[in-house]
Amino acid sequence: MEGQSPVQLEVERLIRVHGRNRTALMPILQELNRAHSYLSEEAMLCVSKELGVPRAEVYGVATFYSFLSVRPRGRFVIRMCRSISCAKQGKFHPVTAALMEELGISFGETTPDGLFTLEKTNCMGMCDQGPAILVNEDVHVKLTVASVLEIIDDYRRKAKAEGFGKKIA
């Protein structure tokens, strides 16, 4: 195990869980993406080598799916549904504006403290309860300006409890 980087160790652990074959590529990338909020070049190269999948194909897969990212993102990725049923519900635009104002960023951006990334996403299947957002894997529905601010505060508290800010500093 000597001389192995943390990424190599992590990829090896994932291969033990998911197997050393092509069908394991997605689950492995998904777990790496989940743990680090994105797929680093080092991680992709390591997966390519270990699974024997050409690096171009690993990159091809990593960039095809909208929930995988090859650029660093925040600890919490907020995805706002932009499809018609959410977008036409009364509070959609105020909620969108409140999110941007509270976080001080636009869609596609990450807050300077690395806590939040704001993205738009296509229909997430909460059309009867919009406007809706996903924060990492959790869904929040029937948003109002007040409730969305509360949700952001909850995640801030969660990050604080994790010692998130300290890690960065």
Next chain:
Amino acid sequence: MDVKSVRGLVGNKLSFESVSADNGLKRAANMTADEIISQVIASGLRGRGGAGFPTAKKWEFARSEKGDSKYIVCNADEGEPGTFKDRLILTDFPDLVFAGMAIAGKAVGAEHGILYLRAEYAWLRDHLEKVLEWRRSAKLLGKGLFNNKYFNFDIQIRMGSGAYICGEETALLESLEGRRGDARNRIPFPVQAGFLGKPTVVNNVETLAWVPCIIEKGPSWFSAMGTKKSPGAWLFSVSGDCKRPGIYEYPFGTSLHQLLEDVGGEDAKAVQVGGASGLCVPPTGFSRTLSAGDLATGGSIIIYGPEQDMFDVAENFQHFFADESCGQCVPCRIGNVRLLDAIRKMRKAGLDAETERTLRQLTSTMRTASKCGLGQSSTKAFLSILDNFKNELPPVVGEAKATAAAE
């Protein structure tokens, strides 16, 4: 996360509530593959993902293929805008789905099941894993179901990563194999060579959930709902401008009028049937029925009230398709972007006759030449909006020059 907290409204009594998943499975365990398939044929069950292919036919094809390894894949990549029935089924009735997969396995001769769950529903995963675990311990899943050593069937959950195209069955299989979700050429069909080249049945969540119900209550219970041509009932996902959005079950042959009355959307200006790749129906069409012969659908109903700007809808959907096109074939990759540009332009400057002709040509090319269902159906919403609501566009600015956005 508490999955029930986002369950939403169920507007009427669902057939699934009156069925116990494992009565059907238990009966199926004592039936031959032929008997199971003939029951499903007699019921007239068709796929609930949108294409409406007869379920038993798929199973028969896969069954007739040689090979010791076959797969049953449950397509839970419910991505059509306005569709959320599978979310409710996986929340409230996951046992029905898993029992349906095991019955399909028995009918086809498959021992492996895979549930492909969309990334947007990752919050459902723990809930589903718990149900799977319980079923294994109750001998309803795994090795030797009902202690019958010849009945083996297990299910694993695999996640999507945010790609609408992966709801298309061959793109889904590519994704399962660790590739980009690029649709495959048919032939071969997945039932011949699917996951890892093995015979594979891909069925929608709702399709599979109906299977144990049909086996328990008999095919005539199912076919008695609905019409002769479209037997059975369907779950509809209703959203948009209405008082009671949620999930509603209707037998086939129900009119849009009836549905609008039940959900409190009587003043609708239009109804989108079948999601972004479906049709926009104006009030003159509200007496049309939801059925295979008339308005075929994946169960998505979006209601537009009197205030709705219909070209806002067209732009939203077109943006969706430009975003979600996998980029593999030219008509879809370029066509959807050109169409989006054109819609944005016409919303500002109107639509002259020559541009309209060019755009209609473009849509016809996309319909005929696109490789898969995405590009083939992505123009339907725009065309039905153009046909019925052209008067909502602003007048053409200045001289109507033939500056087709699509040239």
